[in-house]
Amino acid sequence: MKLSDSERAFLEATLPHLDAVHAAARRLCPDRSRAEDLVQETYLRAFVGFSDYRGGSARAWLTTICLNVARGEWRRQSRRVTEAPLDIDEVWPHGSGAGAADVARTAQANIDREAVSRALTKLPEEQRLAIVLMDLAGNTASEVAAMVGAPRGTVLARAHRGRRKLAQLLGAQGVDCDMP
Amino acid sequence: MTCPEERILAFLDGELTGTQARDFDAHLLTCESCWKAVQEDRAGRLALDLLRGAAPVGLADRVAMAVQLAGSTSEGPVVDPGIREHRPVATPSASSGAKRSGHAPTRSRRPALILAAAAAVAVVVAGGWWGARGSGPLEPPQVAAVLAAAQSMGRDHAPGRGPEIVAHDQLIAVWYYRVEGQSVLVATSEQQFPMPAHPMRLPGSTASDWMATKGRLGIYCANAPVGHESMLVVAAMPVAELPHVAADLHLL
Numbered sequence: 001m002k003l004s005d006s007e008r009a010f011l012e013a014t015l016p017h018l019d020a021v022h023a024a025a026r027r028l029c030p031d032r033s034r035a036e037d038l039v040q041e042t043y044l045r046a047f048v049g050f051s052d053y054r055g056g057s058a059r060a061w062l063t064t065i066c067l068n069v070a071r072g073e074w075r076r077q078s079r080r081v082t083e084a085p086l087d088i089d090e091v092w093p094h095g096s097g098a099g100a101a102d103v104a105r106t107a108q109a110n111i112d113r114e115a116v117s118r119a120l121t122k123l124p125e126e127q128r129l130a131i132v133l134m135d136l137a138g139n140t141a142s143e144v145a146a147m148v149g150a151p152r153g154t155v156l157a158r159a160h161r162g163r164r165k166l167a168q169l170l171g172a173q174g175v176d177c178d179m180p
Numbered sequence: 181m182t183c184p185e186e187r188i189l190a191f192l193d194g195e196l197t198g199t200q201a202r203d204f205d206a207h208l209l210t211c212e213s214c215w216k217a218v219q220e221d222r223a224g225r226l227a228l229d230l231l232r233g234a235a236p237v238g239l240a241d242r243v244a245m246a247v248q249l250a251g252s253t254s255e256g257p258v259v260d261p262g263i264r265e266h267r268p269v270a271t272p273s274a275s276s277g278a279k280r281s282g283h284a285p286t287r288s289r290r291p292a293l294i295l296a297a298a299a300a301v302a303v304v305v306a307g308g309w310w311g312a313r314g315s316g317p318l319e320p321p322q323v324a325a326v327l328a329a330a331q332s333m334g335r336d337h338a339p340g341r342g343p344e345i346v347a348h349d350q351l352i353a354v355w356y357y358r359v360e361g362q363s364v365l366v367a368t369s370e371q372q373f374p375m376p377a378h379p380m381r382l383p384g385s386t387a388s389d390w391m392a393t394k395g396r397l398g399i400y401c402a403n404a405p406v407g408h409e410s411m412l413v414v415a416a417m418p419v420a421e422l423p424h425v426a427a428d429l430h431l432l
Contacts, residue, residue: 003248011244018243022235033395036239043243044250113230120231135228141193156189163224164217170227 010050014043017059021066024137027120027128028070038073042066060143063133067147112175119169127162134159183207188217238396238416245418320374321348323392323399323412329354330365330397330414337363359425364415366431372403372410380419391419398422402431 003011022039029035042065046053053061120128126148133144134155141159145152190196191204208215319327325347333342333356342354342365350371357364367373372388379390388403398419403410411431413422 007247011247015240015243018235018240019233022239023232027231032236033393036236036242037393039235039239040243040246044246047247047250112227116227116230119227131224131228135225136231153186153189156193157185160185160189160192160217160221163228164220165224166227167220167223171223175227 006050007047010047013050013053013058014046014062017062020059020137020139021062024063024066024132025070027117027132027136028066038066038070041069045069057139057143059137060139060147063137063139063143064147067129067133115170115173115175116166119166119173122169123162123165127158127165130155130158131162131166135163183211183214185217188214188221192218192221236396242418245420249420319376319394322350322352322369322373323376326352326354326365326367326373326412326414327394327397327399329367331395333363333365335361335363335416357429359415359428362415362417364413364417364425364429366426366429367412367414368409370407370409372406373401373412375401391422393419400426402426 018039021042022035025035025038025042026032029038042062045065046062049065120131123131129148130144133139133147134141139147141152141155145155148155150158187204191201196204204214208218325345329342329345337356337358339356339358342356345352345354345367350369352367352369355366355368357366375388375390376392379392390401390403392399392401396416397414398417398421400413400419400422401411402413402423411426413426413431415422415425417425
């Protein structure tokens with residue numbers, strides 16, 4: 001099936017930000033499968049509204065849609081996501097192809113990743129959201145301020161306090177935060 | 181002593197002038213609380229590096245396919261069954277009576293209708309199937325059993341007949357196909373496959389047909405009246421492609 005001009009223009013403008021949108025979605029959803037569904041829904045809604053898109057950061061635009069869709073889902077479920085279950089695909093990614101010598105290092109990195117993921121869910125909602133939208137999705141503090149309707153300084157403070165709390169939680173678990 | 185957090189934030193955010201930053205650096209040597217705040221912030225950022233990474237393989241294709249289907253549907257459903265180029269590398273012999281005779285399943289449905297429905301899936305998706313709720317169990321045991329077989333088949337499963345499964349008193353025959361280098365599982369049964377809790381419905385198709393996804397797997401169900409053969413097609417492909425795969429395998 002051949003892409004139309006509008007489909008091609010949309011995908012060229014937005015697919016470079018897929019990693020960022022997925023990084024945000026993965027932390028806004030309880031599991032990997034629903035995160036991928038959220039990404040797809042985000043892109044479909046963005047495609048529908050692409051004719052109204054007036055430039056600016058496509059990543060911030062997509063992240064805003066992603067956040068709104070996730071919030072709609074939270075409202076429907078009348079509950080907030082409080083903990084991400086252990087995702088076996090995340091702990092042992094398919095096709096990692098690690099040799100025997102790398103197994104211990106890979107295992108430690110994956111265990112640490114899971115520890116960070118779990119610690120993130122322990123943060124207050126506002127701090128977690130600031131971190132997800134800024135540090136994981138790569139938006140600026142000003143862009144996140146517009147998304148969540150808070151002053152830029154408030155967003156910076158939430159992210160800072162969240163990072164400190166995250167480091168403290170991980171330190172208490174013996175996870176080395178200085179690893180590259 | 182507790183220093184203003186605003187000054188720490190400005191330092192971390194790179195907002196201080198050269199002189200101000202040098203002064204704050206000197207301050208960090210003597211202020212334990214600011215030093216701790218800066219170190220913890222940096223440690224938190226380093227830890228978060230572990231959560232950044234590329235989106236899963238195949239997600240870009242899935243998104244592009246969904247956008248493409250949404251685009252084609254919004255301009256009017258234009259479905260050309262000839263546009264697909266699924267060619268089984270090798271398939272089991274095709275004749276009727278799969279379950280009991282040991283032959284691969286065949287069906288006699290209306291491909292154009294089903295393919296049009298597949299194109300319309302995008303409309304359903306755009307309408308918010310993400311998070312949609314059905315009335316069925318989250319994952320009926322019959323579907324779970326077929327998914328378990330599909331999850332264990334890998335990319336290079338040899339074409340041919342698979343095991344017979346009995347789940348919730350339903351007898352299910354399993355067949356493996358190869359389509360464009362991908363393993364495809366086809367499960368057939370003389371009873372209908374129940375709908376899971378998160379189905380994608382197929383406008384224009386029968387009410388009992390449905391689609392769903394689980395992880396990388398797409399699932400397409402074509403339910404027939406009781407006594408006729410119902411079918412599940414499962415593969416690590418975008419779900420909207422599966423009716424095309426079924427049509428190319430002459431299962432529809």
